[in-house]
Ligand SMILES: NC(=O)C1=CN([C@@H]2O[C@H](COP(=O)(O)OP(=O)(O)OC[C@H]3O[C@@H](n4cnc5c(N)ncnc54)[C@H](O)[C@@H]3O)[C@@H](O)[C@H]2O)C=CC1
């Protein structure tokens with residue numbers, strides 16, 4: 001790679017973001033040390049295995065192994081590093097606010113390990129409320145002061161929010177739409193330009209399983225102040241969440257007036273000002289970020305005594321979507337109490353075993369609460385679901401056809417591709433009453449009806 005200068009990188013936190021980004025950076029030629037408190041993760045990673053299910057990750061771990069190290073010791077990773085990225089969790093507190101305690105703790109541990117006479121760039125990659133970068137800079141300086149090293153160590157703090165999607169983490173890392181850097185000092189921007197140079201200029205040889213998409217344009221580096229960078233991350237997630245909530249709101253009206261929301265999505269989405277993506281109506285959004293980040297945005301508004309009614313409405317509509325599916329079941333079955341209901345799909349979206357804030361898991365809990373006998377299936381998330389639903393009366397199935405046997409209704413809750421190929425006629429034949437609530441509009445309504453189902457989609 002022409003003029004490429006490899007950097008020593010420390011990645012604090014080897015979760016979805018830290019591991020995907022760290023492995024990609026090592027593949028690109030940097031020397032990366034991943035740090036995690038969770039010793040079991042480090043053990044797995046050292047043996048070449050990924051603690052998370054993410055497309056291509058284990059292959060990339062192997063391809064990058066010569067430049068990729070793992071440790072549970074922050075000091076070991078940090079001392080020699082040029083760039084230190086913090087990618088630890090920022091979960092919701094009870095009031096919705098993002099909890100930055102893990103970020104601050106990581107910053108303290110980093111500051112305690114910096115060596116005199118060196119310059120460091122400390123990058124906050126975690127999604128953090130406005131002002132956190134300032135706070136991290138303060139924490140680092142305080143520790144350096146306590147160590148009597150305030151004048152001997154330079155540590156600039158830079159905001160670099162992450163936009164990757166679970167299941168597409170490596171693709172999004174190698175081929176991002178943009179890279180956002182919020183820095184007060186020019187040295188911070190320059191260091192991140194160096195770090196991401198192979199991506200910004202697309203000078204790397206793509207991993208065999210991730211060819212460069214045709215027509216992919218070089219991603220712009222957006223340089224801004226840290227506060228704006230922090231806001232960009234929350235605004236991006238909130239906008240995507242409210243786009244889905246908007247189409248779900250329209251879907252409800254489509255049902256009343258007899259329109260088909262999938263046609264409406266296409267009809268509006270072809271206008272490039274609107275765009276086709278994130279207009280799939282259904283059970284609503286979930287996952288580890290949209291629910292948490294929209295709650296954090298509302299909490300930020302509250303802190304400044306400023307209402308965010310659109311974001312609040314997006315959250316309300318999102319929860320209502322789960323209830324609308326339950327209402328459909330109630331109407332079709334004349335009550336769910338004592339009924340046998342099968343739920344297909346438990347992860348918050350296809351392609352992941354992540355069930356955090358999964359709409360489908362909410363649905364399971366609501367149905368149990370209302371007295372239904374619930375059966376569940378998922379191609380990969382059954383083990384996670386078993387742990388999360390412990391103590392509740394749920395039956396777990398390895399196979400959709402066995403699950404359907406004698407059931408009174410099925411809900412398609414996560415649009416796994418394998419469900420698309422189900423033999424609907426065979427499935428209907430096994431049901432006591434063939435009621436299908438298609439919570440993701442996966443099936444063709446006519447085809448499903450011809451296969452013997454009473455078919456109920458969302459917004460059509
Ligand atoms: N998961 C996703 O798709 C995305 C997440 N984000 C944001 O990135 C951040 C991280 O998210 P995930 O990777 O999903 O979290 P995660 O929970 O999967 O991973 C965080 C890791 O940090 C480790 N950790 C915590 N404190 C530590 C410390 N002091 N030293 C070393 N390791 C420590 C934990 O053991 C854990 O393995 C969050 O702020 C999240 O909002 C941003 C974009 C996408």
Ligand SMILES: O=C(O)[C@H]1O[C@H](OP(=O)(O)OP(=O)(O)OC[C@H]2O[C@@H](n3ccc(=O)[nH]c3=O)[C@H](O)[C@@H]2O)[C@H](O)[C@@H](O)[C@@H]1O
Nearest residue numbers: 162163164165166244278279280284285286287289348349
């Ligand atoms: O901050 C984050 O963590 C990330 O959150 C989302 O990524 P992710 O949560 O992995 O999943 P998405 O693919 O965005 O899906 C989120 C939810 O929206 C739902 N969804 C998505 C699209 C759609 O049209 N309709 C719809 O209901 C999905 O089923 C899923 O439950 C964003 O897409 C990422 O850009 C961001 O970095």
